[in-house]
Amino acid sequence: MDLLTISKWEFRKTRLSFSLKTRILSVIILILIGVTSFFVSQSGLHINDNIYKVVLTDPELAKVLRTDNKFDVFVTNKENAKDLFELKGFDILILDSRIFYHDSYSYDSEKSISALDALDKAIKKYDEARLLSYNDLNDTFPVWLNVKNIERVQAFQPVSLQTLPQFEKIQENTANAPIEKPAVEKAVEENTQLPSIKDFTELKKSSSLQEQTLATPSHFNPPIPFKSVVLSFIFIFPIYFIAQFFSSSIMEERVKRKGELLLVSPLSSYEIVLGKLLPYLVITLVMVAGMTFKLGGSPWIILILLPVSLMFLSTAFFGAIIARSFKELSFVLIFLSVFLSGYIFFPAMFANIHAISIISPITLVVKMLENEPVSMSEYLFSTTPFYLVSSLVFMFGIFIYREEDLFTQKSIKGKLLDSIQEFIARVPTPLFFLSIALLPLAFSIQLMLIVLMFNVPLRIGILVFIACAALIEEVVKSVGIYTVFSKKIATVSTANALKFGILSGAGFFVGEKVLLLVVIASIAGSVFGSVMGIGLLIFPLLLHISSTTVASLSMRYLGTRNYLSSIVLASIIHAAYNLYLVRGVIFG
Amino acid sequence: MANTFVIAKKEMNSLLNERTLILAIIVQLLIASFSSLLVIGLASFFDPSALSNYDEKTANVGVVGDGELRNFIEKSQVKVYYYQDLALALSDFNNNKIDGIVVIPGESSSGTGLIQIDIYLPKSDIRGTFVTLQLKKPLEDYEAFVRDIRSQRIGFEPVRLYVDSVTKKTSTYFEFIYGILIPLLVFTPVFISGGLIIDMFTEEFERKTMELLLVSPASFGEILNGKILTAVLIVPLQAFLWLALVSFNGVAINNIAIILLLVSIITIIVVVLGAIIAVKYKKRLISQYLYSLILILMFLAGYLFADSPFNLVTRLSAGAMGNEALAYCAAYAAFSIPLYVYLKRVKIS
Numbered sequence: 001m002d003l004l005t006i007s008k009w010e011f012r013k014t015r016l017s018f019s020l021k022t023r024i025l026s027v028i029i030l031i032l033i034g035v036t037s038f039f040v041s042q043s044g045l046h047i048n049d050n051i052y053k054v055v056l057t058d059p060e061l062a063k064v065l066r067t068d069n070k071f072d073v074f075v076t077n078k079e080n081a082k083d084l085f086e087l088k089g090f091d092i093l094i095l096d097s098r099i100f101y102h103d104s105y106s107y108d109s110e111k112s113i114s115a116l117d118a119l120d121k122a123i124k125k126y127d128e129a130r131l132l133s134y135n136d137l138n139d140t141f142p143v144w145l146n147v148k149n150i151e152r153v154q155a156f157q158p159v160s161l162q163t164l165p166q167f168e169k170i171q172e173n174t175a176n177a178p179i180e181k182p183a184v185e186k187a188v189e190e191n192t193q194l195p196s197i198k199d200f201t202e203l204k205k206s207s208s209l210q211e212q213t214l215a216t217p218s219h220f221n222p223p224i225p226f227k228s229v230v231l232s233f234i235f236i237f238p239i240y241f242i243a244q245f246f247s248s249s250i251m252e253e254r255v256k257r258k259g260e261l262l263l264v265s266p267l268s269s270y271e272i273v274l275g276k277l278l279p280y281l282v283i284t285l286v287m288v289a290g291m292t293f294k295l296g297g298s299p300w301i302i303l304i305l306l307p308v309s310l311m312f313l314s315t316a317f318f319g320a321i322i323a324r325s326f327k328e329l330s331f332v333l334i335f336l337s338v339f340l341s342g343y344i345f346f347p348a349m350f351a352n353i354h355a356i357s358i359i360s361p362i363t364l365v366v367k368m369l370e371n372e373p374v375s376m377s378e379y380l381f382s383t384t385p386f387y388l389v390s391s392l393v394f395m396f397g398i399f400i401y402r403e404e405d406l407f408t409q410k411s412i413k414g415k416l417l418d419s420i421q422e423f424i425a426r427v428p429t430p431l432f433f434l435s436i437a438l439l440p441l442a443f444s445i446q447l448m449l450i451v452l453m454f455n456v457p458l459r460i461g462i463l464v465f466i467a468c469a470a471l472i473e474e475v476v477k478s479v480g481i482y483t484v485f486s487k488k489i490a491t492v493s494t495a496n497a498l499k500f501g502i503l504s505g506a507g508f509f510v511g512e513k514v515l516l517l518v519v520i521a522s523i524a525g526s527v528f529g530s531v532m533g534i535g536l537l538i539f540p541l542l543l544h545i546s547s548t549t550v551a552s553l554s555m556r557y558l559g560t561r562n563y564l565s566s567i568v569l570a571s572i573i574h575a576a577y578n579l580y581l582v583r584g585v586i587f588g
Numbered sequence: 589m590a591n592t593f594v595i596a597k598k599e600m601n602s603l604l605n606e607r608t609l610i611l612a613i614i615v616q617l618l619i620a621s622f623s624s625l626l627v628i629g630l631a632s633f634f635d636p637s638a639l640s641n642y643d644e645k646t647a648n649v650g651v652v653g654d655g656e657l658r659n660f661i662e663k664s665q666v667k668v669y670y671y672q673d674l675a676l677a678l679s680d681f682n683n684n685k686i687d688g689i690v691v692i693p694g695e696s697s698s699g700t701g702l703i704q705i706d707i708y709l710p711k712s713d714i715r716g717t718f719v720t721l722q723l724k725k726p727l728e729d730y731e732a733f734v735r736d737i738r739s740q741r742i743g744f745e746p747v748r749l750y751v752d753s754v755t756k757k758t759s760t761y762f763e764f765i766y767g768i769l770i771p772l773l774v775f776t777p778v779f780i781s782g783g784l785i786i787d788m789f790t791e792e793f794e795r796k797t798m799e800l801l802l803v804s805p806a807s808f809g810e811i812l813n814g815k816i817l818t819a820v821l822i823v824p825l826q827a828f829l830w831l832a833l834v835s836f837n838g839v840a841i842n843n844i845a846i847i848l849l850l851v852s853i854i855t856i857i858v859v860v861l862g863a864i865i866a867v868k869y870k871k872r873l874i875s876q877y878l879y880s881l882i883l884i885l886m887f888l889a890g891y892l893f894a895d896s897p898f899n900l901v902t903r904l905s906a907g908a909m910g911n912e913a914l915a916y917c918a919a920y921a922a923f924s925i926p927l928y929v930y931l932k933r934v935k936i937s
Contacts (some may be wrong), residue, residue, distance in 0.1 A: 017873050029881045036888040048767040051908050064747055069894065070763075072908065081737070089907060099751040110840070111906060114762035121759070129748045131739070137702065139738040144704045149711035152682055217727035220707075222717040248873035255794045324606065326787035326872055327796075331611040334780070338615050344623045354714050363611040378895065392770035 006275025014249055014279070014496045040443065055084045056094035068122040068130075078140040089116040124218065145215050149223075149352075150496040157270065175223075223352035229345060235365065236344070238287040239309050240337060243316035246280045248468035251329050254406050269401040273394065276312060284309045291500070298368050301308035305378070311340060314390040318397040321406070322415045332412075345447050358382050359447045384515075388440035395437075399423060421484045430505040434480040436511035442476045443515060462582060471576035472546075474567050477504045477544065478551040486560040497556035501549030509544045539577075547574045591806035595814025596821075599788060609822065616776050616830070623769060647719045648685070649675040653692035657705065658731070660726040661690065661895050666719070681708060688719035695735040720826075765839055766906040771898040773834070774847065777826035778855045779883055782862040785819040786875045789866035809932065818858055823855040824848045831905075842907035850904070850917050857924045858886070864931050 050072040056062055057078055065071045074084065078095060085093035085100065091112040093100040099119070102112035131140035253259035263271050285302060288309070292301045315336045323329035347360040351370075359362045361382045364374045399422035400406075404416055423437070424430040453461035473511050481500045487490050490500075551570035555563060603609050646667045651658060652674050661668055669686055671677035677689045684714045691706035707723070709716040739746075792798040799813055827848060835841045862879055890898045900916055903909040 014873070017871060022869070022874055022878070025878065026881060029878070029885060033885050033888060034884060036892060040888055040892050043892070045891045046894045046896065046899055047891065048763050049776070049899050050901060051763070051906055053908055061747070061749075094749065097749050099673065099749050101751070103753065110762065111908075113757050114759035117757060117759040118763070119749075123747050123749065131744060134742050134744065136742055138700055139742050140735070140744070141731075142703055142734045142738050143727070144702050144729070145707055146704060147707045147709060149709050149716065150681070152710045152713070194694070218726050218733045220720060220727060221722050222687075241880065244876060244880070246875060248876065252794060252873065253869070255791070325602075326791040327603070327608050328606050330783050330787050331608045331615070334783075335611055335615050335618075338618050338622075342618065346622060352712055353717050355712055357712075387730060423705065489737060572624070 003266075003271045003278070004264070006272055007278040008492050010276045011279040012251065046393045052092065052095050052111070052118060053090045054092040054115070055081045055090045055093065055117070056092075057081055057096070058096060061094060061097075061566055064126050065119070065122060067126055068118075070118055071122070074470075090240055092119060092170060096530065102454075111475070128218075133442060136317055141216050143217055147215070147220070147301060159201050223341070224349060225351050225366050225370060226371040228351075229348050229362070231295065231369055232348065232365045233345065234295070235291050235297075235343075236308065238291070240304070242280050242287070243312040243337075244333065245279070246313055247316035247320040247329060250276070251323065251326065254320070255326075256350075257407060259406060260403065261405075263403055270398045271403055273317070275396050275488040277317070277394075280313060283312070286372055300374070301365055301368055302580075304364050304368075304374075304383065307383040307390065307403045308344065308361050309395075310390040311386045312337070314393040314397070316341065317428055319402060320414045321397050324409050324411075328412075341443070356450065359385075359450075359468060361386060384446045385440050389444055392440060393569055395425070396420075399426075417483050417487065417514060420480060421489070424480065424483060424489060429485060429503065431480045432482070432507035433509075435477050435504050435507035438476040438479070439508060439511040439515060442472045445472050466575050466578045466582070467571070470571040470578060471567065473508065473544075473546060474551060474570040476569060477508050477548040478555070478563075478570065480504060481548075481555060482560055482563050483554045485555055492556055494553070494556055497552040498549060501552035502545050504552070505545035505548035506541065508548070509541045512540075543577050547571075547577075589810075591810040592813040593722070595806060595811055595827040599815055603818070603822070611782050612777070613782075613826065613829075616826070618712045619776060620769065620773055620830075623772060628722060631656040631704040647715070647736075648687055648721045649719060649723065649792075650680060650686040650689040650709065650935065651692065652677050652689060653694070655692040655694070656697055657690070657692045657726075657730050660730045660733070662849045664726040664929045665721065666722045678708070687713075687715040688723065690723065697737045697792045700809065705735065760935075761904075765834075766902050768832065770831075770839075770841070773830040773899045774827045774851055774897070774901055775854070777823045778851060778858050781819040781823050781855055782858040782879060783876065784881065785815060785871065786879055789863065790820070790875055791870040793866075793870040794872065807826040812863065812931065816856075816863060819859045819862075820855050824852050841905050841908075843904040843910060843913070845916070846911070846913050847901055847904050850897060850900060850913065850920070853917055853920045853924065857920065857927060859926045860924060860931050864927070864934060866933050867931070 006268065032479045043475045046069065049069045051070055053072045053074070054065055055074045055076060056065075057075065059075050062073045062075045065073045074090070076084065081093055084090050091101065092115050099116070101116050102109045134140050150353055250259075262271070265272075267275075285306065288560075289302050290297075291297075292299060316333060319332040319336060320331055325330055344360045344362045347357040348362040348366050350357040351363045356376050359382055364378060364382055367374050367441050396419040399419040404410075405418055410418070420434070423434055427433050446465075447463055449468050481497075481504060484490050484496075484500065490496050547570040550573060551566045554566035554569055556567065646665055647659070647706060648669065649666045650669045650671050651661060652671045653748060663845070669677075669680070670690075672681075674691060677686070680686050681689055689708040690705075691708075693704055693706075695701050697703075705727070709719060726886065755824045762799050769927075792801065803807060806814070814922075828844070831841050831844055831847065841847075862875075865882075866875045869878065890896045897920070900909070900913055904913055
């Protein structure tokens with residue numbers, strides 16, 4: 001019996017759960033989903049339908065406004081219209097061609113002002129559609145923009161740029177002028193603000209991911225790859241489902257106690273877990289490959305999504321090990337997948353705007369979908385945290401893949417401590433290496449924080465980031481010491497507290513430097529980079545050691561019950577140092 | 589009937605003991621903050637005034653060539669540098685002295701050919717975005733200017749409306765908050781409760797505790813009702829919490845009572861549907877899978893038509909609709925009855 005036998009069993013077990021009836025039912029639902037998305041694509045997303053109420057006197061104008069579903073349009077005579085506007089909550093009143101709205105001094109002004117802007121947009125869109133119907137580009141859309149995005153780091157190449165680009169040879173990322181003359185309706189649809197399902201069902205049909213749009217000033221916007229992000233979501237989709245199957249299967253064994261038999265077999269727990277993982281991983285990759293093939297993406301996408309799949313599967317596995325009930329498992333998994341989805345999709349929206357967006361592998365997928373090159377260093381930068389964190393999560397999960405943790409009602413915290421205790425028991429100089437092992441986790445959370453911080457004013461962002469980053473690092477460094485003291489693995493003495501503090505702090509320092517050297521080059525220049533400790537070497541070492549020793553000593557004297565205050569104390573020291581480092585940016 | 593409450597109380601206690609509800613609320617908070625960060629982040633790219641937080645006030649743009657467009661760019665916020673030819677401009681561009689180049693062609697507004705403007709921007713650089721935002725206005729003004737001259741040739745008359753004093757503000761935030769954020773916040777607990785009822789039932793089946801429950805004085809119908817009651821009741825509570833939180837942040841929410849009523853009715857539909865799946869299939873793996881598929885279907889269907897629950901919540905909260913929504917509530921409530929009747933008929937065997 002070996003690893004592959006386990007895989008075979010696992011595969012058969014999950015497959016058998018799907019009776020013929022279930023399969024037919026899921027096919028029916030999938031067809032219904034397809035039909036519904038087709039209809040949604042035909043009629044657009046009805047999100048803000050009838051949100052604004054407009055009352056007017058001109059029936060011709062009413063026809064114009066009715067082209068936009070946002071408006072609930074009411075036609076009546078002048079007197080009635082005024083009454084409705086004043087008393088009945090209408091947002092906009094149009095008498096002949098004069099617009100009235102509730103300005104900032106009145107109740108409901110917020111909605112009315114926004115209705116005014118929506119009205120402006122609707123009329124622009126209507127005019128644009130009419131202009132298109134003239135089939136005379138030179139007189140209707142006389143100004144065209146050819147946007148060329150140039151990589152600045154690359155060497156200047158006068159040959160290719162000195163010849164002024166001709167209309168016929170527009171570069172890849174230049175929006176094309178439409179050669180065909182689209183019909184009015186089509187143009188209106190194409191200009192809808194929110195991308196409808198239509199956009200990506202259309203994408204499926206055409207191999208090219210670019211659509212022909214108007215390259216006029218009103219369409220001159222920052223490049224937000226909304227469509228590619230939505231498309232990459234389709235790639236990720238099977239991963240959610242399969243991770244759910246994986247966790248359900250593990251949990252079912254725990255609940256029904258079927259797993260006990262495997263545990264007494266001669267196989268080690270890591271062989272059992274990897275054996276169980278294998279079929280799910282293979283199916284995920286096959287499905288991703290199928291999607292890539294179908295949607296016409298590059299095969300490299302599979303390689304980019306491998307660490308993402310591992311991440312989802314590892315967290316699903318860990319969730320299934322630590323949860324006490326189905327409900328808890330559901331919530332843990334929802335929580336983790338929301339967090340992970342945020343981590344991977346949020347930065348991807350900014351793929352063309354800021355270099356930091358490559359912390360997410362999805363950004364690389366988006367780039368590939370937009371036919372842009374992806375370099376090896378970008379791959380390493382965005383996927384290394386995923387590889388490291390998922391292996392780590394598997395490792396800690398496998399530590400507690402044993403009878404006393406699988407088949408008892410231990411709390412989540414208890415199980416987490418168990419897995420750390422296992423680590424301490426199995427690894428030489430455990431506290432030194434525990435800091436290193438947990439580092440990718442801290443690193444990933446910190447990267448996530450950076451992304452979130454880009455949305456608040458820079459100074460506040462840095463302050464919040466410094467505080468949170470310090471807290472995360474201090475938790476990572478001291479959690480081992482907490483385990484040792486609270487589980488009485490070593491005697492609680494001042495000497496031990498000092499020793500552990502130094503080991504743990506030094507371990508974190510070494511890990512950080514190695515990891516940063518490998519992956520962080522591209523953000524090292526930014527302020528956030530210096531907060532994460534790329535700078536002088538001796539001071540960060542002293543900092544890590546001293547702050548952790550403070551936490552360790554405070555646990556020694558205050559007891560492990562006051563862990564929280566120990567951590568806060570250490571974080572304050574840590575944050576103060578980092579604050580000093582970036583003082584120039586904040587106060588200068 | 590009394591047994592229904594006993595079961596409901598038991599389920600509620602287990603929810604509170606496991607602190608799962610707290611985790612659910614954190615999940616919803618994460619969803620909310622992600623989506624609002626995303627939209628506010630994106631919206632700020634389309635609304636230059638929102639970028640005023642940034643220290644850079646003007647973009648440095650190189651202009652090559654001479655033409656009408658020059659006047660429009662000079663009048664705008666950008667700082668203009670003039671170049672004799674593109675090569676010089678590009679070398680300054682590559683040395684980070686300027687962040688964008690506009691090449692003005694010879695064609696003028698009175699001519700007949702297309703006016704093609706070349707714009708060079710730095711790739712994957714926030715400064716490119718900044719230049720884009722600042723150039724948009726003068727370019728649009730220029731387009732309007734040329735179009736005014738040229739569209740007369742084909743007899744085009746634009747829709748002209750007038751407004752006395754304009755308070756210009758983008759509608760993006762308003763439409764996002766009422767169109768996406770509020771429905772999302774209000775309906776996430778609904779979808780979570782649907783999953784919750786599946787866990788409640790499948791756990792009893794897989795741990796074989798359902799048999800024990802069935803020999804207790806509670807009938808299967810009472811067990812059903814008790815569990816459904818718990819899963820349904822927690823939803824309006826969470827929805828209320830979110831609405832209160834949102835209005836605390838200064839977003840006016842209208843018709844809270846009707847929204848809660850509508851949400852409760854939709855919850856009953858979703859939870860009963862979850863219960864049907866769980867009782868029919870009994871295994872968590874299959875039940876959750878089918879439920880997720882149906883959830884996607886319902887989600888898509890929710891965007892398919894006006895007057896869907898999502899759209900009703902949007903209009904109710906924005907105040908575009910009032911008591912007339914009660915008719916829709918009644919229609920959705922009527923929809924839940926056959927589902928419940930069907931659930932009662934499912935054999936547990």
